[in-house]
Amino acid sequence: MAKSILNQKKLEAIAKSAAGKGYSARAEIADAGQPGLYLVVQPSGSMSWAFRYRHAGRPRKLTIGPFVLGEDATFTLAKAREVAQEASRSVSDGRDPAEVREEKAQEPAPEPVKVDLVGDVLDEFVKRHVKKKNRESTQKNTEAFIDKRIRPEWKDRDIRTISKRDVVKLLDDIADGGAPETAVRVRAILSKFFNWAVDRDIVDASPVPKGSTAKQGASRERVLTDEEVRLVWLACDKVGWPFGPLVKLLLLTAQRRNEVAHAARKEFDLGGNNQLWTIPPERSKNGKEHIVPLSPLSLELLSGIPRVGDVYLLSTTGDTPVSGFSKAKAAIDAEMLKIAKKEAVDKGLGLDAVKLAPWTLHDLRRTAASGMARLGVPVHVVEAVLNHQSGTIKGVAKIYNRYEYLEEKRKALEGWAGHLRLISARAPH
Structure with a gap:
């Protein structure tokens, strides 16, 4: 067989x-x-x-x-x-x-869907606002949050029955699940959605509360320790393809989740001595082409990724990019905890002290940036790696500067990859 x-x-x-x-x-x-x-x-x-x-x-x-x-x-x-x-x-x-x-x-056939159900109104919102007001990458990102975080909870409810308490509960549940930054993003989408519904006279007022809780934004400065990074790396080995390589690439390249998850094979130049990953303008957050030098460790990882289809680097269908990040994150957390507990038992320590602090996939980008800074990489080079507009170059020089710090970025990412290799091989402590 x-x-x-x-x-x-x-x-x-x-x-x-x-x-x-x-x-x-x-x-x-x-x-x-x-x-x-x-x-x-x-x-x-x-x-x-x-x-x-x-x-x-x-x-x-x-x-x-x-x-x-x-x-x-x-x-x-x-x-x-x-x-x-x-x-x-x-x-x-x-x-x-x-x-x-x-x-x-x-089962009897379901009753006809009413136009005032949240699911229907979301469809109209995506069609008439999201797809007309945003570039393609933002459209996909917004639709993903809607389909995974909002639609499953409220799709069969009359939009006029959604209260402020419902919104707060939804956001708190997301934040309590270890995804405070996701809660912030969902709140922003809900705010636009209900304001759009108000303008169309679908609802009388928006139930989205002003501002956001401190709890939801608490992890914006979260940087994983080297020990946590070691556990993430080892857990990726346990989880395997496709999410193990995905998370490792997030750490190795310091790029955004969807930039990695939706990467196309044609974006990678792996020949010769100047291996590069070029993120096109339509897929980068600032709308500018971004070149990411690939370290030897990244190349090792890329060479082991199964080829499923000809379009996407990471795909389980061959036709669509990899998805299911919440489930993947939960699997990695579970493996991290297993590894930590086993290591504690091997050292004769109690399991009560073995706990994992909440973290998000976006924290890996911040962790990589912080790690490169610790290794002595100048801030403007770290910003170049992240595809941020550097604040260290101003005025006319900023306008006419076309130097992309390619070699500096390569050295920074290679140094960071070397550090990751050392971290993953360390004994637990």
């Missing part, structure tokens, strides 16, 4: 072979990108998706649906993986996916 991460090219090759009667017997090709998902190929050339699992101690199979190449295909690779993931969650909950499917088939 073949095992590989399926992508469009592999599916096309399989379909071509199946059409040419290349399969003399029924075959099941496992998708390593989604455990339990199989592409079933018949000798006749027909293909279908299936999900294999165990329930009540017995192996079971759930037929997902037929697979054909083309834009009109009902069960594409992405859709099949989505169904398999949902079935896998049912198995984890102790339920038989086949029974769950039967239950859903017997």
Whole structure:
């Protein structure tokens, strides 16, 4: 039984072979990108998706649906993986996916969605404001926050029933979950959303409170210690692809989360002696092209990343960039805690003292900047690495300065990568 991460090219090759009667017997090709998902190929050339699992101690199979190449295909690779993931969650909950499917088939059709439900109004907000008022990178970022933090909580509620207390609870829950900066970002989106709704006479007033709590903004100066960085690095090894390499690249390059997560393969020049990552203007926060020199440690990491599709550096589908950061962050936190507890036991220490302070993925960017400064990198070079407008160059010199400090940035990032290599190899303390 073949095992590989399926992508469009592999599916096309399989379909071509199946059409040419290349399969003399029924075959099941496992998708390593989604455990339990199989592409079933018949000798006749027909293909279908299936999900294999165990329930009540017995192996079971759930037929997902037929697979054909083309834009009109009902069960594409992405859709099949989505169904398999949902079935896998049912198995984890102790339920038989086949029974769950039967239950859903017997459920009455949902009532028509009302135009004043939050989900509907969010759709209009994205269509008429977000996509018209922002550049592409900001659009994607805003939609991601809406889809992950706002829509799941309120999509089926009448927008007029959302109160100030609901907003405060949502923001507090996000901050309490270890993501205070996310709470600040969500508050800003909610403020724009409800003000837009007021202008359109959808609601009478915005329920978003003025300002933000100190708790939500508390981690803006958070810098991880070397010991915390060591645990993050080791936890990334445990978590593995794709989020292990993603988080390591955040540390190694000091770039923003979405700049790394949405990086395209064509942005990387890995040949010769001048390896670079060029972030195009449409993907950088300040709208300017940004060149990031790649350290030897970064190149080692990049060489080990599986190629899934031809577009994105980090992708599980081949068609879209990697996502699911909250789940990934939780997995890394869990591995960090496991490692810390094991090391405490090995040293004969009690587990009561083993605790992890909350941190966010954005804190890694600040940690890298602080680390380079500790290594003696001048502030204007650190700012150049971060793609910040330096405050050390002013006036006419600032306007005409086109020097990008490329070599200085390379030395800074190589020095920081060397420090990370030392940190990750240290004994625990």
